[in-house]
Amino acid sequence: MGESLVEAVRQALLTVRDPVGGGNVVEAGLVQGLTARDGLVQFAIAVPRERAREMEPLRQAAERAAAGVPGVLSATVVLTAHRADPGPKPGGAGRAGPPAAGGHGHGHAPKAPAGQGAMLLPDVGKIVAVASGKGGVGKSTTAVNLAVALAAQGLRVGLLDADIYGPSLPQMLGAQEKPRTEGNTIIPLQRWGLKAMSIGFLVDAETPMIWRGPMVMGALEQMMGQVAWGALDIMVVDMPPGTGDAQLTMSQRVPLAGAVIVSTPQDVALLDARRGVRMFEKVNVPVLGVIENMSYYCCPKCGDRADIFGHGGARAEAAKMGVEFLGELPLKIDIRLLADAGTPIVAARPETEEAQAYRRIAARLWDKLQGAGATAPRFVVE
Template sequence: SRQAEIPGIAAVIAVASGKGGVGKSTTALNLALGLRDLGLRVGLLDADIYGPSVPRLTGIREKPALNDDKKMIPISRFGLSIMSIGFLVEEDTAMIWRGPMVMSAITQMLRDVAWGTLDVLVVDMPPGTGDAQLTLAQNVPLKGAIIISTPQDLSLIDARRGLAMFKKVNVPVLGIVENMSYFQCPHCGTRSDIFGHGGARHEAERLGVPFLGEIPLHMAIRTTSDSGNPVVDSEPDGPHAAIYRAIGTKVRDQLRGVIAAA
């Protein structure tokens, strides 16, 4: 059937946002690492065809090899199995593709990759509610979606659309994460709610979905992301890694039955 399970993968979850620029890819990668730290076998699929960020966030430069069955072998880094369209093209290449090609590429990266045995495959979705999101929802039995938003109203309006889309295609919403939730001055420690604060928590309560946590706007998260050394891996004992692991714990607890059954 169109919704056939992917052999060897217990749970596929989508990390999505209603709009770009909210830190979805950074969150997806660090969440995957947080789940890894909980002892799970984790894969990360960068399904953002037009703007793949995972190669830069992970520092991966090599192209994936093929196995004997002509399936691509995901790149192994930080204890994760990782695949991105960005591994197959140069960083500055524009992907000028129509919807059907995007949909085909996502399906191929899901089904024609030798993922092996995974407890969770985290899919970094393109922003919005278009072809790519529908392809994934219709072709893969997603066990849940996580919505990333920033606190301001503009982002929340778009996050609401993302939530509505997943509900319409019967994908459980595992919760909302408020990214860039606040700024803490590295010199004096003063906390500033640059984009407002608490909007995503309020939205989660209003819609009756879990609120998974707040991630601050912090230099360490930005610099480690830009250098290809994600903060959960490069600063495992720091406060940011603890936040991502706490979010990972809430996600894992909701998937427990699925993972245990696999």
């Protein structure tokens, strides 16, 4: 069924015209990563980076054509930019192909690496990635509460959910509505004193994102380049776990001021946190510090403390790696309950010790950023 549906969608896309070269988008080779599973169709349209904004009608036309195919329950299409054709090279002929995986040009700082276009988010003062080497360590909860704490300091704050496969901001911010648009521009949702954007605002909550790397990168670029963020003092980026496509896209396309690594105290989490630190070092993004989440458990009835995952491991690991230990956060049921309810504890119960811990870490981050310049990364290939 999946293969037959893919072919049916491909046939439907023959009716969608390529406004640049004429013909249709299939024969022009613009359709990438077409997949169909259980009636859910997803693919990307590759367009010239410099014309991405004006290609939104093309994306919408392709999405309508796919959605109209019998058997398609939902169709999701994103634009993904490709390298502009530089023309024939001396001594050779033919069109330049796409950038090779792992090929990152040199000599273009502070611009983006060769073939990547201008850096995105030029009106954002500081961009900070909140990352982890593995899932389940409370990275998103930490990112949301840090963003709210920064906004409470009077800063203009944006919060970007870069986790395409597992977006959590709609739940944690209590924002389930779709953002409105003005022409081809998406207006970010506003909650708790900050502007926020997530792929979870644009698709149904139960829709799985069965996307290959180029589609993930295209979606991220759209959420940075086609969203009306406006002027911001700082943007907090909730990264997906690991060291994959999203991390590389963020490192390539925005001038990251630094990264914060979230880990729990146990050895397996610390091992993955170490990989996260090394990854950012390789792309010349400074690691601002390490946070130990779920550092200890507080019984809600008696107040007794238990070090369920051990304690102090992240502090010791930070010392080994030569990065700052920013603080520890307890494993408390109120943090989880309020996050599930869409009311971050920093906003809902600012008087609590755990909310104050988030605020202290946020204040320390902002202090560090005042002396940190944001530069485009320099890729190191070994």
